[in-house]
Amino acid sequence: MPSFLVPRHVSAHRISAIALYRALLHQCRAVPLPAQSQKELQNIVRNRCKQTIHLHSYQRLKLAFQAGYEAIEHLDAAVAGDEKSTSYIAGLLARAPAKVKADPPATAPSKSKNRADEAAAKAAKASSPPAFKPSTELLSRPRPLPQLSGRRHIPVLFNANHIPILRIKKPQPENLSGFIKNRVTQRQRRHDRRHWLTEQIEFAQYEDLWDDIVERETGVGDVNGDEDGPTWAEEFEISKMEVDLLIKQEGWKNAAMAKRMQEVVDREKEFYDKERTERREAKRVERAAK
Numbered sequence: 001m002p003s004f005l006v007p008r009h010v011s012a013h014r015i016s017a018i019a020l021y022r023a024l025l026h027q028c029r030a031v032p033l034p035a036q037s038q039k040e041l042q043n044i045v046r047n048r049c050k051q052t053i054h055l056h057s058y059q060r061l062k063l064a065f066q067a068g069y070e071a072i073e074h075l076d077a078a079v080a081g082d083e084k085s086t087s088y089i090a091g092l093l094a095r096a097p098a099k100v101k102a103d104p105p106a107t108a109p110s111k112s113k114n115r116a117d118e119a120a121a122k123a124a125k126a127s128s129p130p131a132f133k134p135s136t137e138l139l140s141r142p143r144p145l146p147q148l149s150g151r152r153h154i155p156v157l158f159n160a161n162h163i164p165i166l167r168i169k170k171p172q173p174e175n176l177s178g179f180i181k182n183r184v185t186q187r188q189r190r191h192d193r194r195h196w197l198t199e200q201i202e203f204a205q206y207e208d209l210w211d212d213i214v215e216r217e218t219g220v221g222d223v224n225g226d227e228d229g230p231t232w233a234e235e236f237e238i239s240k241m242e243v244d245l246l247i248k249q250e251g252w253k254n255a256a257m258a259k260r261m262q263e264v265v266d267r268e269k270e271f272y273d274k275e276r277t278e279r280r281e282a283k284r285v286e287r288a289a290k
Contacts (some may be wrong), residue, residue: 007061008053011203018207020068025076026214032086037093040101046132047100113128132287141264152272157261162251164258187250190243197201197240204232 007013028041052064077085093101145152155168160180167176208231 006056007058011199015207016065017049017205018071019210020065023043023072024068024075025074028077029077031075031089032078032081033093037232038094041089042095043103044096044100046104050104130193131194139260139264140269145271145275150154152275154268154272155261157258157265161253164254164261166261187247190247190250194240194243194247197236197243201233201236201240204236207232245290 002102008017013271028045029038029257031038031041032134033041048064052061055061078089103169109254141155153169156166157166159165163180163183164165165176165180211232229231
């Protein structure tokens, strides 16, 4: 793995760490010890993994993985009926500090179902393009001729990387250039995240497939005992749905804004033609008077 990459942001590292974590929890439930001891073993695994989740040091990560694999070997042997390994685990458990055997801090309840409902509601609400109501001064044009500093200029509507822009005159203002740059950067971030989520969904589907194989072969279900709980792929799919909705809403917003801007151009052109006709008529009257 290149040294400039953060390990927890690399898919291969995350999959290996999650697989080791789940294997440890599975075997802690199967070890031939009292139920309270099994729970304490699981708490030790959860607390230790939580302490190492943000490690960036490859040396410390190597030691953590080695300790995890050594623990798996002892747990497998104990589950297979090795009394020596069972005694070894019971001795380590008795010497472990009470802090690491305690339940980990409570986390916020899972919001996957609520998020799924919210995403579905947003998608239903967004079945038709949302009404976009800009309140900018530019869209209130045209202004009366006395309020202008000179002759009227017809604004130009152009497409700046799929973003409708209404320009009154050149040079283009610096704040307008910054606005276009920020919008393009935001849209690119959303597309990048969408591609990343698509890749993660594929990895998560393999993890769900592995869970199904383990459950079918061993009869061991979800480590939390919730068979109807969210799958590995579900969270990524919900997030991808939300990003897709944001991208679609941006497209609808741009289309609505382009329509409003074109109406401004049409009104400005109508006023321009009317004022040009009035100027020509005034000149004709003036020449006739002379």
